[in-house]
Amino acid sequence: MKACVLLRLTSSSQMMLLMTLFFFLQLRKPLVEKLRRERINTCIEQLKSLLGPEFLKQQPDSNLEKADILEMTVCFLTQLQLQNQQQRNLLNSFSKLRLLNHINKLQNSSDNLREAHISHLSYTVQTTMTKDKTQANSSLWRPW
Numbered sequence: 226m227k228a229c230v231l232l233r234l235t236s237s238s239q240m241m242l243l244m245t246l247f248f249f250l251q252l253r254k255p256l257v258e259k260l261r262r263e264r265i266n267t268c269i270e271q272l273k274s275l276l277g278p279e280f281l282k283q284q285p286d287s288n289l290e291k292a293d294i295l296e297m298t299v300c301f302l303t304q305l306q307l308q309n310q311q312q313r314n315l316l317n318s319f320s321k322l323r324l325l326n327h328i329n330k331l332q333n334s335s336d337n338l339r340e341a342h343i344s345h346l347s348y349t350v351q352t353t354m355t356k357d358k359t360q361a362n363s364s365l366w367r368p369w
C-alpha cells in the first residue's frame with residue numbers, strides 16, 4: 226500500500242518523503258535509547274534505595290557501579306530465597322511433628338478405651354458366669 230502511494234508521487238516528492246522518514250527515524254532512535262537508559266538508571270536507583278542497608282554493610286563509603294548494584298541485588302535475593310525455603314522446610318517439619326503427636330495421642334486414647342472396654346467386658350462375663358453357676362447350682366435345668 227505504501228509502495229503504491231510512493232509510485233504516484235513525483236520523484237522529487239518521493240525523495241522528500243524518504244528523506245523526512247529517514248531523518249525522523251534517525252532522530253527517534255537516540256530518543257528511544259535515551260528513554261531506555263533512563264528507565265534502567267531509575268530501576269537501578271530504586272534497587273539501591275531498597276537494598277540500602279545491605280549495601281552499607283558491604284561497602285559503606287564507596288561509589289557503587291551499576292554492575293555492583295545488580296550483583297548485590299542478585300546475592301541478596303538468592304539469600305532471601307534460601308531463607309524462605311528453610312522456613313518452609315521448618316514449618317513442614319513442625320507440621321509433621323504435630324501431626325505425629327496428635328496421632329500418638331489418639332492411639333493412646335484408643336488403647337485406653339480398648340483396655341477399659343475389655344476390662345468392662347471381662348467383668349460382665351465373670352459376673353454372668355458367676356450368676357450362671359449359682360443358678361445351675363440352685364436348680365437343674367431341664368429342656369423337657
